[in-house]
Amino acid sequence: MAMIELKVDETTALGAAACLFNGFSDGSRLAIVRHLAVGEHRVVELTEHLGLAxxxxxKHLACLKDCGLVESRPQGRASLFSLTHPEATMELLSAAEKLLGLTGDAVVLCPVYGIEARE
Known part of the structure; x- marks a missing residue:
């Protein structure tokens, strides 16, 4: 049986990866993801935990949901939010923490994407 070679458009694949990382590019979204890693939360619980409006x-939950990273289910008049793929999400965040540890302050000090560049 001949193997079928699938051609992957590298530009499309890299674009999708960039979109994924854009979904994680906001500190508030990352905080929400971390809270959802321990279990389902309602919006009111997340606002209390994070001190956000x-x-x-x-808005951030809608973004994460649109990206396929978060899902919700109704509970009474509220919705419970959870990670769509908790294990894979936590593996990605763990790898990011490892890479940040290896690069030290380089990312924070980056003139294009660092903290000062965002201000």
Whole structure:
């Protein structure tokens, strides 16, 4: 049986990866993801834990949901939010922490994407 070679458009694949990382590119979204890693949360719980406005949390949850990273289910008049793929998400964040540890302050000090560049 001949193997079928699938051609992957590298530009498309890299674009999808960039979109994934954009989903994680906001500190508030990362904080939400970390809280959802321990289990389901309602918006009101996330606002209390994170000290963010309800509208901010809702906006970030909508972004994460649109990216396929978060899902929700109704519970009464509220919705419970959870990670769509918790193990893979936590593996990615763990790898990011490892890479950050290896690069030290280089990312934070980056003139294009570092903290000062965002201000």
């Amino acid at each position: 309800q509208s901010t949390v809702s």
